[in-house]
Amino acid sequence: MIGDILTELRNRRGFTQDQMADALGVKRPRYSSWENDIAKPDIEMLQKIAKFHNVTPDYILGFESNNQVPGWATARDKRDFKKMLEEDGDLMFDGVPIEGDDRQRIKDVLTGLFWEAKQMNKRKKKSDSTNDTKR
Structure with missing residues (x-):
């Protein structure tokens, strides 16, 4: 993180x-x-x-500078990310399509949120399994 x-x-x-x-x-x-x-x-x-x-800033956020994929991402994580990007429908706000630079900024934010959520989920699973072994 x-x-x-x-x-x-x-x-x-x-x-x-x-x-x-x-x-x-x-x-x-x-x-x-x-x-x-x-x-x-x-x-x-x-x-x-x-x-x-x-x-x-991407480095601090945990992204590799060339393709925004964190170094810790597994092949499965990368597959999930690719799937998310392929489901590339229209981005809309209040019924108006978002295009150009605004669209890219939104995709960048979503990318960051995707990887942060993945990492938090991995840490939670690791914490849960550690707690299970202590019981």
Whole structure:
């Protein structure tokens, strides 16, 4: 998730959470909440963090820069994603088709949500199976 990537980027620089928060102009508890996946930075802050670390916002979101498929995705995950994209009907809002750049932005957001949901589901299954073995 985002927190793991933020921690990795911070550690690469050898920064503490306090130093990172200062560099971004936020309080340490706020920054810490991002690393611990309690909260997420807004888009402006995401862009600021990406620029600071010389990476793309997509990298922070866990996407590979070339095709927006996270490195952890299995063949089955990729198949599910391809199926989602192939079911490419009209995007509408209030009865009006959404086209061009607006359509691409919506698809990008849906892509991010798809992969985040997949990853959360994998973590939940892993947590559930760990809890089952402890019983």
